[in-house]
Amino acid sequence: MVYYSKLPDVDLPKSSIIQFLFANKFNTPKDRPILIDANDGRFLTFAQLKDQVLRFGAGLQDVCGFQTNDVVAVYAPNQYNYFVPILGALAANGAATTANPNYNVEELSYQLEMSRANVIICHEENVKTALKAADRVGISTKNIFVFGEANINGIQPFEKALLGSRRAVPETLTYEEAKNKVAYLCFSSGTTGKSKGVMTTHANVTANTCQWTSIDDPFVDLSKDRMIAVLPFFHIFGLSAILHTAVYWGIPVHVLPRFDLIKFCEIVQKEKITIAPLVPPIYVLLAKEEVVLNYDLSSLKIGISGAAPLSGSLGREVKDRLPHLSIKQGYGLTEISPAAIAEPLDRVVDGSIGVLLPNMTAKVVDEDGREAAQGERGELWLKGPNVMKGYLHNPKATAECIDDEGYFHTGDVVIVDENQHFFVVDRIKELIKYKGFQVPPAELEGILLKSPIVADCAVVGVYDSAQATEMPRAYVTLTSGTEASEKVARQIMKFVADQVVPYKQLRSLRFVDAIPKSPSGKILRRVLRDAAHAEENTDNRPKL
Incomplete structure (x- = not known):
């Protein structure tokens, strides 16, 4: 369609x-x-x-x-x-x-x-x-x-x-x-x-500037x-x-x-800021950090969320604290300059990335x-x-x-409802979106394989609801003679951290006996993501 x-x-x-x-x-x-x-x-x-x-x-x-x-x-x-x-x-x-x-x-x-x-x-x-x-x-x-x-x-x-x-x-x-x-x-x-x-x-x-601003023109002074x-x-x-x-x-x-x-x-309170383009991890802080309650943020009327999906539950948590704030999501990519879909402020639907821009x-x-x-x-x-x-x-x-x-x-991957509101439900591409930044798994895997103690590896994004972002996680098989331990995990994570910008650093690591792959040798990332999801639903989660 x-x-x-x-x-x-x-x-x-x-x-x-x-x-x-x-x-x-x-x-x-x-x-x-x-x-x-x-x-x-x-x-x-x-x-x-x-x-x-x-x-x-x-x-x-x-x-x-x-x-x-x-x-x-x-x-x-x-x-x-x-x-x-x-x-x-x-x-x-x-x-x-x-x-x-x-x-x-x-x-x-x-x-x-x-x-x-x-x-x-x-x-x-x-x-x-x-x-x-x-x-x-x-x-x-x-x-x-x-x-x-x-x-x-x-x-x-x-x-x-x-x-x-x-x-x-x-x-x-x-x-x-x-x-x-x-x-x-x-x-x-x-x-x-x-x-x-x-x-x-x-x-x-x-x-894109005209497309993006056109739906907010009626609400901006x-x-x-x-x-x-x-x-x-x-x-x-x-x-x-x-x-x-x-x-x-x-x-x-x-x-x-x-x-x-x-x-x-401080700036919102002092300058009476009315419009704040933000990303979901910042909305997490506004919803949960006690220090926010020390400030008068009542001037905020338009919150824009982009770079990653904002869940309906998180949006409602922010609204509980800042009831004067209307939060609209937008969807885009660098390749789209960047916005293609956004929520009109007068008909925001929780969890939706919006409707097609003009x-x-x-x-x-x-x-x-x-x-x-x-x-x-x-x-x-x-x-x-x-x-x-x-x-x-x-x-x-x-x-x-x-x-x-x-x-x-x-x-x-999206679903479109009967009112033509779009909802992101999955991703075909393997990019990890960490706090709005793109982290390519292949780059981190290439670095990991340079380590003398890493025999094989795969990197996937694991969603962390507490921070409202995907987190880069490595699954690693070790070379013969190397024992898995928290110390070795930290050593490997530091090996990567020393070679990349902060947002590309690994946030967790798991040791496995083998990396799941297709007959052609392609990493089956879906299997690893499913394992991560299952792990999050148990009480026996590894520390690293």
């Missing part, structure tokens, strides 16, 4: 992201602070943001020799002016790639090499890693800059080095050009091999509403749902470099490739103006997930 959005289509913008955002559709006062540092109060007004973006673009061209279609890598935690280098790259007619600020040298080098970035904007916390990765891939130190106001390890702040008096003149894109010109290269982990660069075009972003940003901007959810949305609407957003529960509550079409397809009937399980396929151009330098992977009709095959 093919599903068409029941919401009215939105008019698709026909311009670049720069033209779209700074057209100022909602007549935002130019002196209104839009991007605000939640820690020290520094801010950029709407006019200052535009000015710095254009000056940054000119600086790229004049100082770095930046050419059309060159790429800037932004490698930093959230900053109030994070959007300046992102949009500045577009103003210089190039593209931006956003990297996890906790990446190690190997991980950053891979993304720099794949994206062919030739400029890096990093942070004082990771400048040493940036320098090592840049040296590895051949990026000159003269093209490396930091956020802030001080030189770090000889690297200049971009504000001093790039923000001169000249302003770039962004190219005016036709609609066809906007549909083809890549703006962002966010990286999405695959189930096998390394992560893939997602080619997101100008038209993808502008379309642009003169009073304020947003808080704790989700990472390097992730497409934070980049789109917060930065693009806030600037498009012209509402202030208070930016924290990372999530901290106390700081979050201009979206979907299919639900069973295991035999047939369109499933309404109410039957099947893989979700999505089509719309927000579907990515493809995977960077990887036409084979693109062809495997976008079919001839333009449908993106999500790998998520």
Whole structure:
């Protein structure tokens, strides 16, 4: 069965992201602070943001020799002016790639090499890693800059080095050009091999911003509403749902470099925050942590949940504490720019990820490739103006997930009810979603097999209801002569932790006599997930 959005289509913008955002559709006062540092109060007004973006673009061209279609890598935690280098790259007619600020040298080098970035904007916390990765891939130190106001390890702040008096003149894109010109290269982990660069075009972003905001327009007061940003901007959810949305609407957003529960509550109380895009693990804290009760969070009226499913029971727990808060789920992927489905605030259904956004079409397809009937399980396929151009330098992977009709095959299994509300019930793809971050099992298995005491292994995601997230768990068979013990388990987990960013670390480990596999040698992850589920329903759970 093919599903068409029941919401009215939105008019698709026909311009670049720069033209779209700074057209100022909602007549935002130019002196209104839009991007605000939640820690020290520094801010950029709407006019200052535009000015710095254009000056940054000119600086790229004049100082770095930046050419059309060159790429800037932004490698930093959230900053109030994070959007300046992102949009500045577009103003210089190039593209931006956003990297996890906790990446190690190997991980950053891979993304720099794949994206062919030739400029890096990093942070004082990771400048040493940036320098090592840049040296590895051949990026000159003269093209490396930091956020802030001080030189770090000889690297200049971009504000001093790039923000001169000249302003770039962004190219005016036709609609066809906007549909083809890549703006962002966010990286999405695959189930096998390394992560893939997602080619997101100008038209993808502008379309999805209009699709996403259209269902909330009736409930937002642009003169009073304020947003808080704790989700990472390097992730497409934070980049789109917060930065693009806030600037498009012209509402202030208070930016924290990372999530901290106390700081979050303080800012909501002090600044009377009304809109909070969050992820399920944060909603767990709001529902259960006693410290939350010490703060007045009554200003919160719209809670957005994404990156992983939010259970109906958890949503109700949060509502018990914060009855003034309406929580709506959204569903998307990096490849969809990112939103395709969301709950309208006036008809939220517990546990549902929502309804199709405007201009979206979907299919639900069973295991035999047939369109499933309404109410039957099947893989979700999505089509719309927000579907990515493809995977960077990887036409084979693109062809495997976008079919001839333009449908993106999500790998998520859904059920659709009679009112066209969608519910995620399973996942075909093997990716683990840990607190909204993608963890590819194959990457962790590759590291585990390098250990001299690991004979074989498999990694799966095990859902932890207490934290409302999947947790990476390893099943390991040991080499002959090695005895299973808690000490050995901790040793193996540390072996992995020393080689990956924190969110990819193993959270538990089980020793088994053999890894279940098909006759062709494929790991039977379903068997392991079923074993994990059975274990959770017994009272004899291992400690590790």
